[in-house]
Amino acid sequence: MTDQVVITGLGVTSPLGGDVASTWEAALAGRSGVNVLEHDWVEKYDAPVRFAGELAVPAAEVLSVPETRRMDPSAQYAIVAAREAWAHTGSPEIDPTRLGTVVASGIGGVWTLLSQWDNYKEKGPRRVSPLTVPMLMPNAPAAQVSMLVGARAGAHTPVSACASGAEAIGYGTQMILSGRADMVLAGGTEAPIHPLPLAAFARMQALSTRNDDPQGASRPYDVTRDGFVMGEGAGIVVLERESHAIARGATIYARVAGFGITSDAADIAAPAPEGQERAMLAALADSGLSPRDIVHVNAHATSTPLGDLGEAGVIAKVLGEGAVVSATKSMTGHLLGGAGALETIFTVLALRDRKAPPTINVTQPEPELPIDLARDVPRDLPAGQVAAFNNGFGFGGHNASLIIASV
């Protein structure tokens, strides 16, 4: 029998909580992690969007001063999540050459890049930090996590916009299946809440501008949705060869059953349902499961007018209406490169607890929405051997679909 890849550890820092337990509790309670931004720069730079999903527990509260000075916030968040995930899996002694990392980011160290450019302009080139490059490079979170746990089998960074986090978990799985590693810390991170990304996404008309109702702004599938809400944070899962996990007596939370990845080759920003459908079908084929086995979908569903309906149609086409769909970005906002990882963790926990988290703020659902949406309160999922999808789609036409199976 071929080896399988299982999940033996989880770590999170998100707008809903500073760890997995608090984040999941808040998600099941249907709480919003979105708030008004209380920063000087909001007024100073006339930010068009004045709310976002900031970390519930600031990274500076749990990291040392040198860690916060030497890492961009995007790497800091990955370290917070990776520490929890590694502790969760028991901080095992493992051959470092059999341990890898795959940590995605959509944008990279944008805070470092822009603040150092500010330093340059205001104070001259000698005031540019010598740590600028190692802080801003998008592979820094993967490298920092590799140093945290001593992972020497390879440290990788998929960069595929908002599909990055799901892609990272898929690549981590493939790393194990191809024989390169026995354990991989995989996930994604993003720290985009800076005036420039906010203005830039707003200029694309991708962001909600519901400044008078921040907590109601992320409303996937609601007819009044007007764009996504920016979020920040990181999610890391510990992927492990099943035989390795069993041999060391690790607790197994779920199995990565399938992974499908496609590209649209159509438009640099607009989603293409055809590519999304192929990703979901590829994941199904990879898993050997049938649509009947899928009881839950954590949808990409960002609360944009175009994206949500396209994906809903794809889910209905691939799975019918048998799966309970959750759009957790309604609570967390959109963590961009961190989204797919956080949502994979939600998917694992939904299967563990047999509860699909709610989708909040849907007061007027799209008429004839072809999916069974979990609204306002968690929905029970059936017992037995079941599986769930997590979708991640990104600007550039990147589509990643993961299937997580219960154990």
Place this chain on the structure above:
Amino acid sequence: MAHSESEILEGLAEIVNEETGLPTDAVTADKSFTDDLDIDSLTMMTVVSVAEEKFGVTIPDEDVKNLTTVGDAVSFIAQAQA
């Protein structure tokens, strides 16, 4: 306004503490940045960069390699601000 050597030492110790996590009382004049404090070249450049701003001096890159001990750096900064 010129800083005294003891103020410079105190300031350097704070910078090293923030960049590396070493306790400030470990940063004494006789300590070697590399051999005693385990500060690599990139971290040294960062300490220098922050020190330049803090003390309002310039420490040319070619002089940094001559700053073996914390005391060397204190003396250099004291003279540079004079």
